[in-house]
Amino acid sequence: MPCFRCIDTIERALSSVMLQSVLPAEVLLIDDASQDGTLVLLHELSKRYGSIVRVISMPINVGPGLARNAGWAIATRPWLAFLDADDIWHPQKLELQWKWLQAHPEVSLCGHSTQLLYAGLEGLAPHAFSAARLNLIQMLISNRLPTRSVMLRRDIVMRFADKRVTEDYLLWLEVIAHGYVAYRLDVCLAFSIRPDFSPGGYSGQLWAHEKRELAALRHLPSTVRLRLGLILLASIWSIIKFMRRYALNMWKK
Numbered sequence: 001m002p003c004f005r006c007i008d009t010i011e012r013a014l015s016s017v018m019l020q021s022v023l024p025a026e027v028l029l030i031d032d033a034s035q036d037g038t039l040v041l042l043h044e045l046s047k048r049y050g051s052i053v054r055v056i057s058m059p060i061n062v063g064p065g066l067a068r069n070a071g072w073a074i075a076t077r078p079w080l081a082f083l084d085a086d087d088i089w090h091p092q093k094l095e096l097q098w099k100w101l102q103a104h105p106e107v108s109l110c111g112h113s114t115q116l117l118y119a120g121l122e123g124l125a126p127h128a129f130s131a132a133r134l135n136l137i138q139m140l141i142s143n144r145l146p147t148r149s150v151m152l153r154r155d156i157v158m159r160f161a162d163k164r165v166t167e168d169y170l171l172w173l174e175v176i177a178h179g180y181v182a183y184r185l186d187v188c189l190a191f192s193i194r195p196d197f198s199p200g201g202y203s204g205q206l207w208a209h210e211k212r213e214l215a216a217l218r219h220l221p222s223t224v225r226l227r228l229g230l231i232l233l234a235s236i237w238s239i240i241k242f243m244r245r246y247a248l249n250m251w252k253k
Contacts, residue, residue, distance in 0.1 A: 002067035004032040006085035007041055009193065016088035018049055022095040024081065027053045028071035033061040063163025065171075072159065080154050082168075086193055087148040088117065092125045093189035097151055100131065100185060109152045109175050109182035111145035117191035129187035136176050140217075140234040142241075143169045145182070148190040156180065161219070166209070170216035174223055206249060210242040 001017075003010055010029075017027055029046070031039040039057055046053040056070055064084065072080060079101070083089060101110055134144060147168040158174045160167040176182050217235050221228060 001028065001071075001083050001085055002030050002032055002064040003034065003038055003042060003085045004061070004064070004067075005034045005036045005038055007036065007038055009086040010038070010041065011045065012193075013083060013085050013088055014045055014049075014053070016091075017083065019091055020089065020094045021092050022098060023052070024094060025052075025077050026075070028056060028075060029053065030056045030058060030067040030071050032058050032063070032067045063167070065160030065167030066162055069159045072154065075154055078154055079151055081151045082147050083190070084148060087114075088191050088193065089148070090125050090189040090191070096125055096127065096129075096187065097185065097189060101151065104131075104183070106181050107183050108156060108180040109145070109150065109172065110185065111149035111151075111183075112185035112190070113188045114146045114149050114190040114192060115188050117193055125187055125189055129185055131183050131185050134176060134182045134184055136173065139173055139176055140230070141237065143172065144184050145172050146190065146192075148192070161216075164212065165216040165219060166212045167216075169213065170219060173216070173220060177220065177223075206242065206246055210238065213238050213242075 001010075001013065006013075014027070014029070017024065027049075029042045031042055039055070042055045046055050054074075056074065058067060058070060062070075068082060079098075081094065081097075097110060097112065101107060138144060143166075145168075150168075150172075152175070156175060158171055158178070160171050172182070214235055217231055217238065221231055
């Protein structure tokens with residue numbers, strides 16, 4: 001969990017992890033040089049929950065991608081799951097996703113649907129759900145793997161890029177383009193507390209986010225063998241999506 005100036009949200013996010021029906025073996029909280037008291041709170045939470053929760057302090061601010069890499073580097077388990085400090089998990093997220101992954105050992109990257117949390121959690125997640133394999137074309141059309149939904153193998157060789165690109169989207173594209181098997185489960189097991197393109201987060205700055213997405217697409221040809229025309233089409237489509245989001249945002253205002 002990358003943590004940057006998240007005093008108001010981190011307890012809720014961490015609580016959703018510690019209330020899982022199947023607990024993780026370890027929880028890594030990475031303070032990204034917050035300098036606002038977040039680090040002090042993280043150490044208090046670590047004491048509250050015990051040795052399962054570890055705190056890592058970054059000396060300088062590096063952004064969520066490189067902060068996740070810092071946790072990745074010291075993680076000891078074969079699978080990683082990601083959660084941002086302003087999101088939460090469904091209580092059965094790890095139980096259901098891990099059970100499905102154990103039955104499908106060929107999969108290296110797995111996500112699921114998520115939604116905006118308007119009220120409290122109601123009921124339990126269904127135990128029967130469908131799953132669909134993801135290909136590169138689908139992912140170039142839209143990012144179908146919200147970071148709060150993802151579990152992946154720790155031994156995947158790629159890592160998150162820095163904050164000049166949409167580091168999570170770029171990593172999923174690289175993983176799939178290199179031939180790793182990726183799936184999306186048709187079940188909602190995680191929630192955002194605020195809309196993805198609302199003020200206050202990286203994606204809330206529409207044009208800044210769009211520039212990072214275009215930078216991610218430009219980065220792909222240097223890492224995998226993709227036709228330039230495909231990247232160009234994906235970039236044009238990305239701009240069309242940005243224009244739609246911008247128009248909707250202006251209409252709401």
